[in-house]
Amino acid sequence: MDPTDHLFRHEAGRMVAALTRIFGVHNLALAEDVVQDAFCRALETWKYRGIPENPAGWLMKTAKNRAMDVIRRERNVRTFSPDLGDLLSSEWTLAPAVAEAFEAHSIQDDELRMMFSCCHPRLPDTAQVALILNVCCGFSVKEIASAFLVSNSAMEKRIERAKGVFVKSERLFQLDGAEDFSERLSSVQQAIYLLFNEGYHGASAISSIRTDFCFEALRLGELLLRHRLASTPSSYALNALMCLNAARLPGRVDQCGHLTALGEQDRSLWDRRLITLGLSYLEESAAGTQLSPFHLEAGIASVHARAKRIEDTNWGEIVSLYELLLSVQDSPIVELNRAIAISQLEGSERGLQEIRAIADRERLMSYPFYFAALGELEVKSGRPEQAAAQFESAVGLARNAAEREFLSRRLVECRKSISCRNTV
Numbered sequence: 001m002d003p004t005d006h007l008f009r010h011e012a013g014r015m016v017a018a019l020t021r022i023f024g025v026h027n028l029a030l031a032e033d034v035v036q037d038a039f040c041r042a043l044e045t046w047k048y049r050g051i052p053e054n055p056a057g058w059l060m061k062t063a064k065n066r067a068m069d070v071i072r073r074e075r076n077v078r079t080f081s082p083d084l085g086d087l088l089s090s091e092w093t094l095a096p097a098v099a100e101a102f103e104a105h106s107i108q109d110d111e112l113r114m115m116f117s118c119c120h121p122r123l124p125d126t127a128q129v130a131l132i133l134n135v136c137c138g139f140s141v142k143e144i145a146s147a148f149l150v151s152n153s154a155m156e157k158r159i160e161r162a163k164g165v166f167v168k169s170e171r172l173f174q175l176d177g178a179e180d181f182s183e184r185l186s187s188v189q190q191a192i193y194l195l196f197n198e199g200y201h202g203a204s205a206i207s208s209i210r211t212d213f214c215f216e217a218l219r220l221g222e223l224l225l226r227h228r229l230a231s232t233p234s235s236y237a238l239n240a241l242m243c244l245n246a247a248r249l250p251g252r253v254d255q256c257g258h259l260t261a262l263g264e265q266d267r268s269l270w271d272r273r274l275i276t277l278g279l280s281y282l283e284e285s286a287a288g289t290q291l292s293p294f295h296l297e298a299g300i301a302s303v304h305a306r307a308k309r310i311e312d313t314n315w316g317e318i319v320s321l322y323e324l325l326l327s328v329q330d331s332p333i334v335e336l337n338r339a340i341a342i343s344q345l346e347g348s349e350r351g352l353q354e355i356r357a358i359a360d361r362e363r364l365m366s367y368p369f370y371f372a373a374l375g376e377l378e379v380k381s382g383r384p385e386q387a388a389a390q391f392e393s394a395v396g397l398a399r400n401a402a403e404r405e406f407l408s409r410r411l412v413e414c415r416k417s418i419s420c421r422n423t424v
Contacts (some may be wrong), residue, residue, distance in 0.1 A: 008039050013057050014137030017110035018101050022067055024081040025169050027118065032071065033331065038062040058423030064102050068094060083171055109137065112223050112230065115254045116173035119187035120165050121180070129191045131162040137216045138321065147198050147210070175229060185230055188237050192220050196242050214246050235287035237294035244301035247271040259406040264311040275305045296325040315345040332360045340373055347382035368397040372407055379414065388414040
């Protein structure tokens with residue numbers, strides 16, 4: 001990714017949040033236009049003058065000046081933020097009001113309010129995530145459509161409908177004293193979690209790993225911890241989970257960009273800083289009596305993070321945590337992961353029994369790693385023909401080139417094993 005692309009994406013959400021506070025939620029499109037204009041001016045200017053020493057500051061200053069120009073030109077024909085009221089109508093108060101909105105502490109608060117506003121109860125989960133990706137993180141419709149395996153036009157319509165709900169709000173969500181704060185917080189946490197998962201092992205046709213999605217989720221998760229009401233035990237558990245999983249990203253692909261299975265990863269590549277931070281957050285999450293799915297998933301991730309080798313993994317603890325997770329969040333994916341952990345603890349045949357006992361197995365029939373798990377256990381049980389059949393099914397369901405290459409390698413290995421055995 002071009003460095004300026006990364007910069008623009010990182011700053012886009014912050015700028016839109018500040019401008020939406022100034023212009024009002026009903027003028028979201030205007031805020032987005034001003035941000036786009038600032039980016040275009042940057043590209044034109046930096047092409048000749050070079051990137052400035054503080055490019056983020058340059059962008060913010062440009063957006064701030066552009067905002068004042070828009071208000072001066074349109075304040076007689078357009079209404080702006082009800083929060084700022086008459087402050088925008090006088091030259092004496094306009095500049096100070098806009099400058100205050102662009103202060104770091106104000107932007108941080110407005111970003112959080114934007115996330116809560118995007119997670120409107122009337123919007124389905126996928127629409128909430130798509131809106132956060134587009135408005136708060138600066139991802140294009142094309143990128144989001146690819147991540148969720150829908151057409152550009154379908155995603156564009158979904159985002160436009162979500163924005164329609166957003167702009168009907170009178171103002172950005174008020175974090176203090178709101179009756180539905182806890183409900184919205186849960187939705188925001190879930191949206192951030194889905195964003196991280198989409199980057200970590202999502203269905204994107206572009207790549208099986210989108211580190212930009214993962215680190216945007218980490219950034220948004222950190223915003224929750226900086227607010228006194230949002231920094232709940234479940235928010236700490238969510239951040240612990242994301243840090244511990246993100247720490248393994250450097251080991252998930254080899255030098256050629258190929259996916260690497262957990263047992264084959266070079267753990268010296270894992271990010272020790274993120275592991276330490278994740279374990280610290282996990283300790284913080286233990287305050288109070290709340291036990292969320294994030295707590296249990298973070299606990300599982302911590303067991304993996306503490307093991308120096310795959311052989312050192314405490315699979316008994318992982319199985320116990322998955323069983324607790326099933327009691328609060330029953331899903332076939334969780335059951336599949338529990339079965340895989342049981343196979344590590346009690347052998348491949350036992351693991352196969354557990355997979356066959358999953359109640360809603362039909363919901364896994366489009367998931368390539370369901371068949372991959374069956375294939376791996378058939379290999380360990382000494383049945384390469386059956387394993388090859390499972391890997392063939394997995395390859396047919398692969399969602400991107402990286403997954404296809406990874407699963408095809410396992411299929412080729414099985415076929416080689418069959419060929420060698422037949423030759424003997």
